[in-house]
Amino acid sequence: QQKVQQSPESLSVPEGGMASLNCTSSDRNFQYFWWYRQHSGEGPKALMSIFSDGDKKEGRFTAHLNKASLHVSLHIRDSQPSDSALYFCAARFSGGNYKPTFGKGTSLVVHP
Amino acid sequence: GGIITQTPKFLIGQEGQKLTLKCQQNFNHDTMYWYRQDSGKGLRLIYYSITENDLQKGDLSEGYDASREKKSSFSLTVTSAQKNEMAVFLCASSPRGGEDTQYFGPGTRLLVL
Numbered sequence: 001q002q003k004v005q006q007s008p009e010s011l012s013v014p015e016g017g018m019a020s021l022n023c024t025s026s027d028r029n030f031q032y033f034w035w036y037r038q039h040s041g042e043g044p045k046a047l048m049s050i051f052s053d054g055d056k057k058e059g060r061f062t063a064h065l066n067k068a069s070l071h072v073s074l075h076i077r078d079s080q081p082s083d084s085a086l087y088f089c090a091a092r093f094s095g096g097n098y099k100p101t102f103g104k105g106t107s108l109v110v111h112p
Numbered sequence: 113g114g115i116i117t118q119t120p121k122f123l124i125g126q127e128g129q130k131l132t133l134k135c136q137q138n139f140n141h142d143t144m145y146w147y148r149q150d151s152g153k154g155l156r157l158i159y160y161s162i163t164e165n166d167l168q169k170g171d172l173s174e175g176y177d178a179s180r181e182k183k184s185s186f187s188l189t190v191t192s193a194q195k196n197e198m199a200v201f202l203c204a205s206s207p208r209g210g211e212d213t214q215y216f217g218p219g220t221r222l223l224v225l
Contacts, residue, residue: 034213043116043202043216044155088154090214099170100214102147104154 003027004091006103013110019076021106023089026070030091033072034100035063038086047074047087079110114139116217118203123222127195133188133220135203144186145204145214148172155202161186190222197224 005024013019023033032051036044050056050063050072062075076083089103117136125131137144143162147155157170159178167178177189186203200219206212 036214036216041218043204043218044214045216046213049213090155099157099160099168101157102155104152 003093003101004089004103006087006089006106008106009104010107011109013079013108015079015081015110015112017079017110019079019083019108019110021074021076021087021089021108023072023074023091023103024070025072025091025093027093028070029094030070031094032092033063033065034090035061035074036088036090036102037083038088038105040085044086044088076108079108081110081112084108084110114141114215116203116205116215118201118217118220120220121218123220125190125193125222125224127193127224129190129193129224131190131193131222133190133201133203133222135186135188135217137184137186137203137205137215137217139205139207139215140183141205141207141215142183143206143208143212144180145206146170146176146178146186146188147202147204149200149202149219158188158201193222193224195224197222 007022034049035047038044050065065072086105090100145160146158156172161180164183203217204214206214
């Protein structure tokens with residue numbers, strides 16, 4: 001069973017718009033969440049991590065974690081064509097040693 | 113800063129062939145990882161290593177071997193390539209492990225004829 005579920009699978013937003021990506025854990029024993037971004041032909045790069053309930057903002061990117069609902073989201077405001085990429089949510093669960101678990105990804109397209 | 117180098121960038125193999133992929137990092141990170149990425153399936157962990165000469169199986173280790181010869185390098189062997197297999201293999205490293213952000217290489221693209 002996939003422990004980390006991402007939605008939607010794909011998303012299209014206009015340039016300047018807000019993109020919202022979601023990630024839900026099926027295991028309550030998560031400890032850490034990360035968001036990674038992967039442009040075509042490259043390896044993933046970390047955008048941000050979040051460990052505590054609430055919001056974490058880095059520039060145009062805001063992550064929100066709600067531990068009670070096992071849900072983390074990523075919001076990208078003022079989306080740019082360069083934000084078009086695959087976005088992965090990753091989580092580490094207690095007892096998992098160093099094994100992070102990745103979701104299947106959300107493909108974001110920002111159209112001019 | 114640092115960098116992760118993966119060789120080769122592209123690998124074309126024959127069915128049944130043993131294929132080796134290499135990864136080098138100059139971050140001086142302790143932990144290294146190998147992932148397989150297939151379209152629509154995200155990243156699946158094959159092997160990881162928390163220190164030199166350590167080896168831990170991931171969720172997809174069957175059909176693969178790995179070796180952490182020294183702190184800076186981690187190699188992955190496909191023991192018997194499957195016909196029509198096509199995937200990207202990603203190497204990553206992190207300073208310590210579970211709570212640390214991972215840094216990824218550009219990937220090796222495998223095609224088996």
